[in-house]
Amino acid sequence: MMINIKDSKILIGLMAVLLALVIAVWFIFFSRVTPPDFSEHPAGPERKMAFFSYFKPIIDDVNQEFIADREFVTSVCSTDDKNADSQLAELAVKYRIDKVDIENESLCDVLLRRVDIVPPSLALAQAANESAWGTSRFAQQGNNFFGQWCFEKGCGIVPNSRDESKIHEVADFRSPADSVKSYMLNLNGHDAYKSLRSIRQSLRAQNASFSGIELSYGLNKYSERGEEYGEELREMIRFNKLTEYDKTS
Incomplete structure (x- = not known):
């Protein structure tokens, strides 16, 4: 049977749509990164070491991105360029800066407080x-x-213990690295963590080093447990000697 040109074009179009759907399905289901099964390691030092060894390089990669962003901000803001704000527009979006944030401060000042490790x-x-x-x-x-x-x-996973009046879900990420980056950007951009950023900025101004111990005092709003949550983090950092990981970043 002969297929005319019009029919062949339709067929090619349908094949292209089918191919796009196949690629989309593959991307959704096969590009997802599965985290290690940390429960395969006995609870205690072995599991902790596997956990820290997996996440430390990921955290370092995101911090390197922040360092590059900070160097760019510092470079642009060290000049009297009238177009500085336009050059920094993308970073303003990335670090969640809106018009209210720059009503009483310059964009440079706000960015230098937010764009940091x-x-x-x-x-x-x-x-x-x-x-x-x-x-x-x-x-x-x-x-x-x-x-x-x-x-x-549908944005994530519904907690089993969620109250009927609540609508939140626990976010679903394509990879552990996406989770790390989202968390770190959250600390650098969300209004709830202004205190953390102020502590970090103050230590920067004194040319002092800082670790999770100092910044944990700015995380009282991260959990409903408030100050108790911060103290728990500090105890974890001390007990597991995590400040040693800050020295190798």
């Missing part, structure tokens, strides 16, 4: 605390190691 000691302690050393349901099923929420139906 998160000490590995803090990130490791929070990841361990929030994910039960990587063994929680949300960590294993949703690559969520920091207890981050989302608020659109």
Whole structure:
């Protein structure tokens, strides 16, 4: 049977759509990174070492991105360029800066407070605390190691103990690295952690080093446990000697 040119074009178009769907399905299901099963390691030093060894390089990679961003901000803001704000526009979006944030301060001042590293000691302690050393349901099923929420139906995993009046879900990430980056950007951009950023900025101004111990005092709003949560993180950092990881970043 002969196929005319019009029919062949339709067929080619349908094949292209089918191929696009196949690629999309592959991307959704096969590009997802599965976290290690930390429960394969005995609870205690062996599991902790596996956990820290896995996440430390990821945290370092995100911090290197922040360092590069900070160097760019410093470079642009050290000049009297009238177009500085336009050059920094993308970073303003990345670090969640809106018009209210720059009503009383320059964009440069706000960015220099937000664009900075998160000490590995803090990130490791929070990841361990929030994910039960990587063994929680949300960590294993949703690559969520920091207890981050989302608020659109279907955006993540519904907690079993969620009250009927609540709508939040625990965010689902494509990879553990995405979870780490989202968490670190959250500390650098969310209004709840202004105190953390102010502590970090103050220490920077004194040319003092800082670790998760100091910045943990700015995390009272991260958990409903408030100050108790911060103290728990500090104890984890001290007990596991996590400040040693800050020295190798």
